[in-house]
Amino acid sequence: MIVAPAMSFRSPAQTARKQRGSRLELANPSAWPLVQRTLILIIISLLPFLNPIHVLAQDKPDTPDLLDKSLEDLMSIEIDSVSSASGFKQKVTEAPASVTIITSEEIQRYGYRTLADILRNVRGFYVSYDRNYSYLGVAGFGLPGQYNNGITLLVDGHRLNDNIYDGNLLGTDFPIDVDLIDRVEVIRGPNSSLYVASAFLGVINVITKRGRDLQKVSGAGEVGSYGTYQGRLSYGNKFNNGLDLLLSGSSYDSRGQDQLFFKEFDNPATNNGIAVNADDDQFHQFFASASWGGFTLHGAFGSRDKGIPTASYGTIFDVTGTHTIDARGYVDLQYDREVGHGWNLANRTYYDQYNNDGTYVYDYSDSGGPSRVLNENFAHGKWWGDEVTLSKQIRETQRLTVGSEFVDNFQQNQGNYDLQPFVQYFSDRRTSNTFSVYAQDEIHLRRDLILNLGLRYDYYSTFGGTTNPRAALIYNPWTKTTFKFLYGQSFRAPNMFELFYDAPGNEANPSLRPETLKSTELVWEQSFANHFRMTASGFYYPIHRLISEQVDTADGNAFFTNAGSLNLRGLDVSLWRSFPGGLEGTASYTFQDAVSPGAQVPVTNSPKHLIQAGISVPLVKQKVFASMDLQYLSKRATLAGQYSGAYAVTNFTLFTRNIFKGCEVSAGLYNVFNQDYADPGGNGLAEDTIPQDGRNFRIKVGYQF
Amino acid sequence: MSIRLQKRGDWGSGGGWRFIMGVDSRQIRRASFSIIVAGWLFLASSPTAHSQNEESVEYPVKLAFLYNFTKFVEWPPDSYRNQGSPLVMCIVGDDPFSPDLEGELRTRTVGGHPVEVRTMRPNDNLSICHIAFVPATEKDQAARIVRGLKGSSTLTVGETEGFAALGGIINLTVEGNKLHFEVNLPAAERAGLKISAKLLSLAKIVHDEGPSKGD
Numbered sequence: 001m002i003v004a005p006a007m008s009f010r011s012p013a014q015t016a017r018k019q020r021g022s023r024l025e026l027a028n029p030s031a032w033p034l035v036q037r038t039l040i041l042i043i044i045s046l047l048p049f050l051n052p053i054h055v056l057a058q059d060k061p062d063t064p065d066l067l068d069k070s071l072e073d074l075m076s077i078e079i080d081s082v083s084s085a086s087g088f089k090q091k092v093t094e095a096p097a098s099v100t101i102i103t104s105e106e107i108q109r110y111g112y113r114t115l116a117d118i119l120r121n122v123r124g125f126y127v128s129y130d131r132n133y134s135y136l137g138v139a140g141f142g143l144p145g146q147y148n149n150g151i152t153l154l155v156d157g158h159r160l161n162d163n164i165y166d167g168n169l170l171g172t173d174f175p176i177d178v179d180l181i182d183r184v185e186v187i188r189g190p191n192s193s194l195y196v197a198s199a200f201l202g203v204i205n206v207i208t209k210r211g212r213d214l215q216k217v218s219g220a221g222e223v224g225s226y227g228t229y230q231g232r233l234s235y236g237n238k239f240n241n242g243l244d245l246l247l248s249g250s251s252y253d254s255r256g257q258d259q260l261f262f263k264e265f266d267n268p269a270t271n272n273g274i275a276v277n278a279d280d281d282q283f284h285q286f287f288a289s290a291s292w293g294g295f296t297l298h299g300a301f302g303s304r305d306k307g308i309p310t311a312s313y314g315t316i317f318d319v320t321g322t323h324t325i326d327a328r329g330y331v332d333l334q335y336d337r338e339v340g341h342g343w344n345l346a347n348r349t350y351y352d353q354y355n356n357d358g359t360y361v362y363d364y365s366d367s368g369g370p371s372r373v374l375n376e377n378f379a380h381g382k383w384w385g386d387e388v389t390l391s392k393q394i395r396e397t398q399r400l401t402v403g404s405e406f407v408d409n410f411q412q413n414q415g416n417y418d419l420q421p422f423v424q425y426f427s428d429r430r431t432s433n434t435f436s437v438y439a440q441d442e443i444h445l446r447r448d449l450i451l452n453l454g455l456r457y458d459y460y461s462t463f464g465g466t467t468n469p470r471a472a473l474i475y476n477p478w479t480k481t482t483f484k485f486l487y488g489q490s491f492r493a494p495n496m497f498e499l500f501y502d503a504p505g506n507e508a509n510p511s512l513r514p515e516t517l518k519s520t521e522l523v524w525e526q527s528f529a530n531h532f533r534m535t536a537s538g539f540y541y542p543i544h545r546l547i548s549e550q551v552d553t554a555d556g557n558a559f560f561t562n563a564g565s566l567n568l569r570g571l572d573v574s575l576w577r578s579f580p581g582g583l584e585g586t587a588s589y590t591f592q593d594a595v596s597p598g599a600q601v602p603v604t605n606s607p608k609h610l611i612q613a614g615i616s617v618p619l620v621k622q623k624v625f626a627s628m629d630l631q632y633l634s635k636r637a638t639l640a641g642q643y644s645g646a647y648a649v650t651n652f653t654l655f656t657r658n659i660f661k662g663c664e665v666s667a668g669l670y671n672v673f674n675q676d677y678a679d680p681g682g683n684g685l686a687e688d689t690i691p692q693d694g695r696n697f698r699i700k701v702g703y704q705f
Numbered sequence: 706m707s708i709r710l711q712k713r714g715d716w717g718s719g720g721g722w723r724f725i726m727g728v729d730s731r732q733i734r735r736a737s738f739s740i741i742v743a744g745w746l747f748l749a750s751s752p753t754a755h756s757q758n759e760e761s762v763e764y765p766v767k768l769a770f771l772y773n774f775t776k777f778v779e780w781p782p783d784s785y786r787n788q789g790s791p792l793v794m795c796i797v798g799d800d801p802f803s804p805d806l807e808g809e810l811r812t813r814t815v816g817g818h819p820v821e822v823r824t825m826r827p828n829d830n831l832s833i834c835h836i837a838f839v840p841a842t843e844k845d846q847a848a849r850i851v852r853g854l855k856g857s858s859t860l861t862v863g864e865t866e867g868f869a870a871l872g873g874i875i876n877l878t879v880e881g882n883k884l885h886f887e888v889n890l891p892a893a894e895r896a897g898l899k900i901s902a903k904l905l906s907l908a909k910i911v912h913d914e915g916p917s918k919g920d
Contacts, residue, residue, distance in 0.1 A: 066769040067809060071907055074773065075883055077766050212880055 111653030145682030175302025227255030
């Protein structure tokens with residue numbers, strides 16, 4: 001019998017812990033150079049003072065300004081309405097949550113390449129990358145290796161979280177090309193009354209373009225650093241019979257960094273810590289949507305193959321062949337109609353699948369086995385479900401929504417085996433169901449006061465039932481001022497991986513209970529003039545029965561358990577301003593404090609301070625834009641109890657459209673100042689911090705035929 | 706190290722369902738599947754059209770569109786009693802615009818004609834209006850309103866899908882979070898309105914199903 005090494009997938013490898021040794025890595029005080037500090041100051045000071053004459057003009061009611069605009073200008077005004085926070089389209093200031101919207105215009109101007117790029121510029125959000133997956137941190141909660149199961153990610157209302165890890169793919173593994181995104185709505189806080197379990201810390205709704213937004217055939221090609229190429233071909237149209245059709249396919253290939261240095265492996269036996277050609281990345285994606293009458297059918301499929309250069313889970317360092325393939329696909333059919341007496345019915349039926357297949361290269365020679373064995377680890381999920389929502393506007397004062405959802409997880413399989421010689425370590429086949437009912441009522445108590453009440457019951461075949469209420473009071477004392485008082489209870493169900501993963505070095509724990517969250521939030525939204533807004537908010541999110549990974553002292557196995565609690569508190573303020581002609585800027589500051597009561601160590605990957613800023617300047621009206629964005633994160637604690645240093649990364653993009661008819665060109669320089677920075681690594685990595693990309697570029701050309 | 710294979714436990718395969726509901730999960734699955742298939746058949750067989758409600762956040766911009774249209778549309782000379790008569794802009798049914806906004810509009814003039822904003826009921830005589838705006842809330846009345854204005858020089862403006870196709874002259878649409886508009890050129894000609902090329906260049910040109918259809 002071949003003796004398996006002490007490996008543990010997606011869990012703290014004991015070998016990894018040992019390799020960390022004792023190092024001292026303190027926050028780098030020079031990580032935030034003077035240039036960048038100055039840039040932030042310039043952006044912030046630009047916002048209120050750039051055009052004082054215009055400020056005065058805009059302090060009057062909106063009307064004169066709007067009436068004097070040309071039709072072209074009127075046609076370019078974004079209508080800020082949000083459909084996710086309470087399930088239907090409404091004004092941002094009336095949404096029962098703190099909401100941020102990112103439009104396709106911003107995605108183009110700032111040269112965002114992935115959904116992760118978009119999200120790292122959202123107030124209070126930060127993204128870390130372990131050179132395989134991207135992890136979103138929200139409200140100071142960003143435990144590496146959690147696969148983003150604390151948020152719900154929707155594409156056109158369709159839930160993307162998979163049914164094994166409850167996870168979300170946000171980087172190159174996100175199955176939809178950012179070119180197809182019309183806008184992204186980010187709703188903070190728990191939203192359990194209208195969305196399933198993992199709308200724990202927030203909901204991100206990606207709304208795709210429709211066929212009519214694309215003009216027949218269009219395409220894009222791009223070239224970037226590290227041997228990166230991407231291409232897209234799309235067709236979109238709205239036909240005279242009312243059919244709106246969009247078809248698109250994208251392909252991506254990146255050689256990745258030729259050489260990556262990891263100091264934990266800095267010895268001659270492991271190539272002095274240099275991983276050569278092990279960072280490659282490829283994906284293929286297809287997206288289709290068709291709507292006709294009240295029907296909308298859409299589907300997506302994306303498959304990404306990423307080389308892992310970090311020798312995760314005790315695999316061999318500096319080899320090619322350790323990689324994961326994440327394939328995610330779905331088909332979703334929706335129908336909306338009025339059913340009489342003012343009731344609106346929406347039904348959604350969907351089929352989803354997710355396959356995660358990892359190949360890990362091990363050396364068993366220490367225990368007398370072969371020196372190169374391929375170990376396969378997989379998670380295969382298939383599910384379908386149906387959701388029915390009924391809503392009714394009751395006179396002018398109330399809007400009632402009731403709904404129900406059923407999900408049949410008919411495949412939730414996990415396994416682990418060696419290919420040759422074949423040894424099966426773990427194989428688990430499962431199915432489960434969930435069923436939910438919910439109701440929400442929006443009551444206009446007075447002209448200036450909205451009360452929003454929600455209640456949701458979820459039944460999980462894995463652990464039972466849970467009921468969660470939500471309440472929001474939205475007070476609008478003056479035209480330009482809105483206060484929101486938000487309270488919500490929420491939960492995160494233990495996922496199949498946490499419940500049942502039982503490969504060697506791990507232990508299943510089928511008796512896990514859901515994590516619970518009771519959140520209180522106060523939001524102040526203020527607009528000073530037509531295009532000058534401020535948002536300030538304070539939040540308190542205590543999480544109980546936190547599902548965390550522990551090590552069994554008897555046998556050294558890792559398992560998940562409901563242990564301890566976590567208190568997330570914070571304050572943030574953000575300013576947004578735009579000027580006629582297209583100049584716009586935004587700046588935000590977030591203070592957040594994540595504390596684990598009773599624990600001796602600080603919470604991992606939780607920066608106390610976040611600064612995000614962006615400015616976009618039209619150099620030639622409507623045609624050439626120069627844009628810059630910046631993210632600053634203060635130091636973050638790592639798993640080994642050290643710190644990854646504070647950093648500030650600045651990106652610069654020049655974007656032109658219609659210099660030649662139908663042609664768009666974007667040139668982006670990312671990490672302009674070549675900031676040297678690293679993100680805290682998760683469990684199963686020997687590296688305590690993972691170095692990130694230095695200065696790199698991308699040139700992209702889009703053309704509409 | 707020994708290899709432990711996970712045995713299929715009671716937790717999977719809907720054990721909880723069985724416990725709570727007293728029936729097999731397969732039956733529940735089969736039942737819910739049938740209900741959903743039946744539901745879809747019901748939905749698909751029903752002829753009612755779908756419509757989208759637009760929230761009031763876009764109305765300031767829509768009112769600015771209405772004002773802008775007046776600059777690019779020429780009414781027949783006999784539609785004004787004299788040089789200083791007002792340009793009458795009618796909002797039919799529930800008025801979605803704010804009084805402030807309309808107040809500002811009332812201070813404006815178009816080609817020497819002061820703008821007059823009136824709210825009207827669907828049954829009123831709308832032929833006195835230069836512009837008749839039919840909000841989404843009145844969409845059930847839209848076909849009747851358009852029919853009733855046959856032969857008068859009223860610029861009908863709607864905001865519901867299919868408004869131009871049923872004989873309305875301009876329809877405001879939302880595309881990619883921005884406002885656009887469709888112009889039904891034959892309907893404009895029938896009303897004796899001249900629409901400038903500038904306006905048409907920004908519009909999507911549509912045709913209706915013929916003036917006599919439905920009569």
